Every structure is written in C-alpha cells, then in structure tokens.
Amino acid sequence: MKIGILTSGGDCPGLNAVIRGTVLKGIKVHGHEFVGFRDGWRGVVEGDVMDLPRQSVRGISRQGGTILGTSRTNPFDGDGGPEVIKTHLERLGIQAIIAIGGEGTLAAAKRLTDAGLKIVGVPKTVDNDLEATDYTFGFDTAVHIATEAIDRLRTTGESHHRCMIAEVMGRNAGWIALHAGIASGAHAILIPEQQVSIGQITSWVDKAHERGRAPLVVVAEGFVTSGMQSPHSIRGMDTFGRPRLGGIADQLAPEIEAFTGIETRATTLGHIQRGGVPSAFDRVLATRLGMAAIDAVVDGRWGTMVSLSGTEINHVEFEAALGNLKTVPQHRYDEAAILFG
Ligand code: F6P
Numbered sequence: 630m631k632i633g634i635l636t637s638g639g640d641c642p643g644l645n646a647v648i649r650g651t652v653l654k655g656i657k658v659h660g661h662e663f664v665g666f667r668d669g670w671r672g673v674v675e676g677d678v679m680d681l682p683r684q685s686v687r688g689i690s691r692q693g694g695t696i697l698g699t700s701r702t703n704p705f706d707g708d709g710g711p712e713v714i715k716t717h718l719e720r721l722g723i724q725a726i727i728a729i730g731g732e733g734t735l736a737a738a739k740r741l742t743d744a745g746l747k748i749v750g751v752p753k754t755v756d757n758d759l760e761a762t763d764y765t766f767g768f769d770t771a772v773h774i775a776t777e778a779i780d781r782l783r784t785t786g787e788s789h790h791r792c793m794i795a796e797v798m799g800r801n802a803g804w805i806a807l808h809a810g811i812a813s814g815a816h817a818i819l820i821p822e823q824q825v826s827i828g829q830i831t832s833w834v835d836k837a838h839e840r841g842r843a844p845l846v847v848v849a850e851g852f853v854t855s856g857m858q859s860p861h862s863i864r865g866m867d868t869f870g871r872p873r874l875g876g877i878a879d880q881l882a883p884e885i886e887a888f889t890g891i892e893t894r895a896t897t898l899g900h901i902q903r904g905g906v907p908s909a910f911d912r913v914l915a916t917r918l919g920m921a922a923i924d925a926v927v928d929g930r931w932g933t934m935v936s937l938s939g940t941e942i943n944h945v946e947f948e949a950a951l952g953n954l955k956t957v958p959q960h961r962y963d964e965a966a967i968l969f970g
Pocket of ligand 1 (some may be wrong): 792798
C-alpha cells in the first residue's frame, strides 16, 4: 500500500519522530511505501508530494520542526474539497492518509473521512489541550524550554531586586504555564482558565517581595484579568480567523510596577518554545504514536486517531478529540495556588 503523511498546523517538537516511527514500522513490518505531502493540507489539495524512503527518515527523531513542512491550510477552502483530493490520490496511487495535527486538522480529517477518504490521525499540539489523549508530544519539550528560560530570568531578577514576568504559550489552556510555573517555583501562575484581578496579582508580588524574593510571575498568552473582555491581541487574525495572541506580559508589567513600586520586566518566550530538539519523552511518545498510526492504517481504522492513555497507546474516534478542549481543571490550579505569593 502507498500511504501519504502530512503535518499540519503549528509545528511542534516530535513531528519528525512520528514520521520516522510510521515509516520505519510501515516498511519493516508491513512492507508499505510512503510519500509526504508538502506543507500540510496544501500538499494534499495540490497533490504536491515527496518520496519518503527509509533513508529519508534516518536520524530525524532528534530533529525539531517537520521535514514535510506545515501550513494552516484548510483543505475545504478555495479549490480544495474531497473530490479534488480523491483525484490527486488516484493519480499518485495513494491509498490512505496519516494526518498529524491539532483540533483543526482532525476536524478536517473527520469531514474528509465522512466523504469517503481513508484517514488516520495523530494528535499534535504544543499546548497539550486536546481531549482524548493524556499528553501530546511537544508539550514536555516546551515545558523544559520554558522552565530553563524562567530559571534564567530568576537569577537576573534577583540581582536587580526586580519582578520578572515570563509569558508562555497557551491559547485556551494554561498547561505550559502551570507546569513550567510549578517547576520554576513561580510566585503567581496566570492561565486562561482562571480570571484574576490586578489587585490579587500585585498582592502575590508584594508578598514575595516582602520576604526578600524577586517576584516571578508566569503568564499564559491567553490569560485575561478580571477587567479584560478577551485575551490580549494586537496582531490581527491568523488564517483560521483566530486572534494572534502575545503581549499580555508587556501589558501587565507597567500595571504591576505602578501598583507595587517594584521595577518590573516582561519577557515573551514565543516560538522558542516550539523550536529545536524534542525531549527524550517526546521522542519516545511521538515514535510510539507513529508506529500505532501505521497499525491503524493496516487494520483499516479510518476516522480514528491514536492517543496516549496512561502509558498505553490507544485508538479513539476523531469525535473524541473534537468539541471540548482539555483545559486545566480547578483542582490542579488550586493545588498550584497554594504556592503563590
Ligand atoms: O496552538 C499552538 C500555538 O503555539 C499557540 O499556543 C499559539 O497561540 C499559536 O500556536 C501560535 O501560532 P503561529 O505559529 O501561527 O504564530
């Protein structure tokens, strides 16, 4: 069988390990042949592919990004749609697709499966906010990068007796902020799931300062204070019509400084969190997911995605991952909040 693989949406560390796991098991165990669609659904809609022989995946599990390229193309936009895609697949002799992507990718994959295409999904989001899987690859790496950066902010903050704010990714869910914040011993962790007033934030900052500490605040990009209507966004919309986030730390810094009188600096980590080599945990998870995805293709489990449940890899329907986001539950926030201030 000839199988096409695509990576779609924002990139994240571990994508190449999924590709390698799929291709190696597919060739060694099942005797299949692989091609990669270039730049996510764009390559599918335009029939733009590259061969993926065994040597093309050599050593790539430790490589960041994706060797296939990615985009936020919606396969139903413009000249896309199931009929166009079917024509390309027939011409190229591709019998099945493995789609590696987040909620938008999996939603599109579901619609295409309903229209008769043979697709298996692999969940991907650095934010770790997909339902139906305990963890997504890339998240562990992002937490490591953020924690390392925040540790560095702490030493310069302590030298200058400043309050330091670190802004991390997390559009709708504060998992990266929560984990990196706990790991780095933050005095406040601000996440999209919990609205907090400026008064509360400054009281945590003051408490830490009174104990002679350099206050450290970790904020997710999607956080809103109780005075805000929506997340901070001044860079327009992305191709999915979602506001481009980023900059809440810069907004909070002067407010905290004005309220507390403590000199405050903001740092936004941005795409550094998604770049570079994946952690060992992410390489292993991504490899296992990739191998399970090719098994799902062999078993004809169309319309399903692979997922992590505890330490086991399972198969779930696309629907299980769509609709509801996996946000930080109240008890996880309450547990972290004991350490604030
Ligand atoms: O969805 C993952 C994510 O990293 C979000 O945390 C962030 O808001 C967004 O992608 C950034 O997307 P882009 O790469 O298009 O700037």
